[in-house]
Amino acid sequence: GVFESELGRKERRQVMAMKSGSPYIFLSTETVRYRSKAAGEAAIKELKEKWRDCNRNGGGTEKSGTFVKYSFQEVPVSSAELVSEESLLVAHAVIGEGDSLRTLFAIYQFNGELFTGLYVVREGKTQFTKAELLRWFDVASELATRLKSSASGA
Secondary structure, eight states: OOOGGGGGEEEEEEEEEOOTTOSEEEEEEEEEEESSHHHHHHHHHHHHHHHHHHHHHTEEEOTTSOEEEEEEOOOOOOOOOOSOGGGEEEEEEEESSGGGOEEEEEEEEEETTEEEEEEEEEETTOOOOHHHHHHHHHHHHHHHHHHHHHHTTO
16 A cells, blocks of 8 residues: 655665575565654554454555455464554555465564664465464564664664
């Protein structure tokens, strides 16, 4: 969908990795610096609102206007140290139908004017195992540590 909060971005870097034979369509991390702390706070608020709407509607509308079905999946409890709950969104969903079916696991973390996202996508009906998801939580924990140190000026 369209996110108005993208207008508050000052800098953005996204890195995507794809490897033949991998169980993932792609892995990606994204880092954004917003113009202000308020712009970062507006972004997490908007993201959570869009996710709630998507959950309520059983899917979401892409920028093209096409409605895409989402089937929300369980997120395991993890002891990984992430940002505070109000600055965090963990998403786990089967998206699309037929040939476009894929499973997303994403962790969105905000700290002031900074944001980091971790996105892992599997093809088709193959689900993530609990152990796999917990490993990605550990990766997100490392990103949270960096996010916190960057925001503090370290």
